[in-house]
């Protein structure tokens with residue numbers, strides 16, 4: 001092998017390494033995206049194990065903004081107090097939906113929402129509760 005041939009061989013090897021690592025990175029990402037799931041949670045209200053998808057989190061966020069924050073917005077001092085996803089830890093949110101102890105759940109303010117919609121709101125709040133961020137954050141529990 002002369003010098004130019006050697007250089008060519010090195011260049012080919014480099015190209016192969018870059019191609020292979022690019023492929024591995026891409027297939028890793030598309031695997032996570034295809035699964036589309038982030039965590040699981042046992043839902044006491046429906047006694048099912050919920051596999052939370054990114055779509056659930058997006059839907060839950062919208063439902064929470066439209067159906068809960070319509071009362072629980074900042075400055076609504078007379079009626080409902082301000083709530084956001086970090087108002088409670090995961091356990092606290094799960095208890096809100098499983099025991100439905102809040103005044104609004106009892107007086108029928110949740111009646112417009114289906115069981116599935118409430119479970120999806122619970123999914124979103126579970127994923128963005130106070131104990132999911134910061135130095136003491138609980139791991140989200142990645143699925144394989």
Ligand code: HEC
Nearest residue numbers: 067068070071072079080081096102103104105109110121
């Ligand atoms: C029609 C208005 C209304 C709607 C809609 C509503 N709430 Fe309430 N909620 C209230 C009122 C009034 C109270 C009692 C006062 C308070 O604690 O803020 C309350 C209390 C609560 C509490 C207790 C407060 C605490 O700190 O523990 C929670 C939690 C709660 N609501 C969650 C929700 C969730 C989740 C939704 C959406 C599924 C929702 N609320 C929708 C009016 C509403």
